[in-house]
Amino acid sequence: MAKGESVAGTDIPPGGFVQLLTPDGERVDSVTSADGTTYSVDFTDEEYRELYRDLVTVRRLDTEAVALQRQGELGIWASLLGQEAAQVGSGRALRPQDMAFPTYREHGVLYCRGIDPIMPFGLFRGVDQGGWDANEFKFNQYTIVIGSQTLHATGYAMGVTMDGKTGSTDGEAVIAYFGDGATSQGEVNEAFVWSGVFNSPIVFFCQNNQYAISEPLERQTRVPLYQRAGGYGFPGIRVDGNDVLATYAVTRAALDNARSGQGPTLIEAYTYRMGAHTSSDDPTRYRIASEVESWKAKDPISRLRAFLTKQKIAKKDFFTEVDDVANQKALDLRERVLAMPDPEPVALFDHVYPNGSPEIDAQRDAFTRYQASFEGSGH
Amino acid sequence: MITLGKALNHGLRRALEDDPKVVIMGEDVGKLGGVFRITDALQKDFGENRVIDTPLAEAGIVGTAVGLAIRGFRPVCEIQFDGFVFPAYNQIVAQVAKMHYRSKGKLRLPITIRIPYGGGIGAVEHHSESPEAYFAHTPGLKVVSCSNPADAYTMIQQAIASDDPVIFFEPKRRYWEKGEVDLDAPLESAFPLHSARVVRPGGDATLLAYGPMVRVALDAATAAAEDGRELEVIDVRSLSPIDYPVIFESVRRTGRAVVVHEAPGNVGLGAEIAARITEECFYSLEAPVLRVTGYDIPYPAARIEEEYLPDLDRVLDAVDRSFGW
Numbered sequence: 207m208a209k210g211e212s213v214a215g216t217d218i219p220p221g222g223f224v225q226l227l228t229p230d231g232e233r234v235d236s237v238t239s240a241d242g243t244t245y246s247v248d249f250t251d252e253e254y255r256e257l258y259r260d261l262v263t264v265r266r267l268d269t270e271a272v273a274l275q276r277q278g279e280l281g282i283w284a285s286l287l288g289q290e291a292a293q294v295g296s297g298r299a300l301r302p303q304d305m306a307f308p309t310y311r312e313h314g315v316l317y318c319r320g321i322d323p324i325m326p327f328g329l330f331r332g333v334d335q336g337g338w339d340a341n342e343f344k345f346n347q348y349t350i351v352i353g354s355q356t357l358h359a360t361g362y363a364m365g366v367t368m369d370g371k372t373g374s375t376d377g378e379a380v381i382a383y384f385g386d387g388a389t390s391q392g393e394v395n396e397a398f399v400w401s402g403v404f405n406s407p408i409v410f411f412c413q414n415n416q417y418a419i420s421e422p423l424e425r426q427t428r429v430p431l432y433q434r435a436g437g438y439g440f441p442g443i444r445v446d447g448n449d450v451l452a453t454y455a456v457t458r459a460a461l462d463n464a465r466s467g468q469g470p471t472l473i474e475a476y477t478y479r480m481g482a483h484t485s486s487d488d489p490t491r492y493r494i495a496s497e498v499e500s501w502k503a504k505d506p507i508s509r510l511r512a513f514l515t516k517q518k519i520a521k522k523d524f525f526t527e528v529d530d531v532a533n534q535k536a537l538d539l540r541e542r543v544l545a546m547p548d549p550e551p552v553a554l555f556d557h558v559y560p561n562g563s564p565e566i567d568a569q570r571d572a573f574t575r576y577q578a579s580f581e582g583s584g585h
Numbered sequence: 586m587i588t589l590g591k592a593l594n595h596g597l598r599r600a601l602e603d604d605p606k607v608v609i610m611g612e613d614v615g616k617l618g619g620v621f622r623i624t625d626a627l628q629k630d631f632g633e634n635r636v637i638d639t640p641l642a643e644a645g646i647v648g649t650a651v652g653l654a655i656r657g658f659r660p661v662c663e664i665q666f667d668g669f670v671f672p673a674y675n676q677i678v679a680q681v682a683k684m685h686y687r688s689k690g691k692l693r694l695p696i697t698i699r700i701p702y703g704g705g706i707g708a709v710e711h712h713s714e715s716p717e718a719y720f721a722h723t724p725g726l727k728v729v730s731c732s733n734p735a736d737a738y739t740m741i742q743q744a745i746a747s748d749d750p751v752i753f754f755e756p757k758r759r760y761w762e763k764g765e766v767d768l769d770a771p772l773e774s775a776f777p778l779h780s781a782r783v784v785r786p787g788g789d790a791t792l793l794a795y796g797p798m799v800r801v802a803l804d805a806a807t808a809a810a811e812d813g814r815e816l817e818v819i820d821v822r823s824l825s826p827i828d829y830p831v832i833f834e835s836v837r838r839t840g841r842a843v844v845v846h847e848a849p850g851n852v853g854l855g856a857e858i859a860a861r862i863t864e865e866c867f868y869s870l871e872a873p874v875l876r877v878t879g880y881d882i883p884y885p886a887a888r889i890e891e892e893y894l895p896d897l898d899r900v901l902d903a904v905d906r907s908f909g910w
Binding site: 364400 | 653658727747
């Protein structure tokens, strides 16, 4: 992309992308990419409806989280608004044995893994720092330092190979999530190098949402991000990240390539962060309203709804029912978030080391005595 | 009698034999056997999946070790030289150190990060540093340093077997020093990894050292004995956590303490040890705790590094000052 050239307001970025569902809800039968791969999906009506339900649900839960933050019930929230298709499409493309390494925004992927959506709320409410078992859910801890998780994913993928779990259709694959800003990190580029060299079963899934907090894509790259893959010796492909069908098709193909031993793929899911970077951000300082409006016209949910309606796959009753169920889930989530207890103060000292430490034990004891010294004093 | 370097090699070999999940990863650790030959012949015997020559990127070595550990492996990372660890610092401090805490104990990262450290080998810049305080300061990491072949053999195995992440500092200038090592000794009954050890008893003052400086402290104690002073020498061995009970017991008996390390003194291990001794042994002290350390300068050029490094004379000078208080 030439310097100063803006893609905002255009339907398709220079260089193109894989799209199976236009913003108007028109279904594209199949797309053949430059390397000859043909992408398509073959969903039943029920599967189409369930994808729609996923999109609506993750957006509704996200809306509730934003509200909870605004009401002071969460310290911060990283909204996925606008990126639902990228997350649901890739999340549903995962097979049960696949492992995901998220950033801190992959609430939609988490949902598609079948995980209780309340799981990351401890982190954002400040009652813990995540606290889940990556292996139990096949979904790693949220990682906040930008890009660090791509190396963890790469190491995990090396382990898959070392365990002999690639090379067949039921092999394991790994997906590493990151954003456009992360592509500037040295660690992400190291992850590309390592995955290429070791031919690891990994998919690098970059949600290019056009901004790294305030910095536009032009501050991170002089070439389209997916093209970087060539320099590392594996394929890169760009997909319309607001198209859940195309995202699913491209991610599923890349994961299946990985599990069968064909190595890594970089997917650039071209999308847009409709909301703020986090609840602490003010996007009106760095982007114009017309740009946001142009992306609103490419909304991932309304295009699927238009398709379902046109194809008579779903009627008004269905859409109402989906909204009602999503609302109920959001209210249930709210209640449970509000009921999350603060940790006991002495929990400060828990889990510093698997084997413990006499120094931590001594500090815990001193802290406990100090706390006890206030008992009965009215403090 | 084998060298400290060979003892580490034997220890790594035994760890690879004992646990199929142990993997060694680093730059040049395969065919070459490492620039110091610590991993000599291990790739030949255990294969390229167990002893992995990595791309030249330290953050990558540690970052991929995190992923391998999440999958159940027990990675042993070699950082080629002390001054090259900093590209991996983010992964070590922000990820390795915190994963267990962050996951409320659900994720363990049993990673050992070996770092040859310290000066005295006439090397160029970035090859002679002592960065242990950066890691000892970081909660979630355990930090140890061996000083002799027998400890090198057991401590590297204990570090690898530990579920805690361990930063393992190897005194590179002692790699070629020889000592008796019982290669058949069971690990279960070995001296604990995180215990300090009195390596020379004495009642007049306590010398505290670790890694390459233990030899210097022992030589100083030998020289002091000729002057009629019996110095107790403690090999601190574990830098996080520090085994304070052993140190306090000694200092309460001797009333004097001198801490020796190569790293700059400012905000170093010696400062922390001195503070803790002062807090716990105040009424036993006959003199302030003194420190003999590197100066607060970048590691100097090789031809003048002997002026920088604590040596026998500087240690004895500090002992004299302690007695002159």
